[in-house]
Amino acid sequence: MTESDMKITSAYDKFAETYDEFYSESEFVAEDRALFKLFSDQLKKPVLDLGAGTGLALKYLALEPKEYLCR
Secondary structure: HHHHHHHHHHHHHHHHHHHHHHHHHHHHHHHHHHHHHHHHHOOOEEEEEOOOOOHHHHHHOOOHHEEEEEE
């Protein structure tokens, strides 16, 4: 792993500690709700959310956790 790779990895690791707190801020919550409302009619079960972080978006969907695949 190069020094640049290590710096990037370190930055992501540090941000991971506060990811949910950061994306729970009101502006992100409002944006998420608007997007899910816009696309909710098109959602089919199960849902695969690639790059989902911690799966924070699950709370905006009317899905059981077993229907939401977070990767």
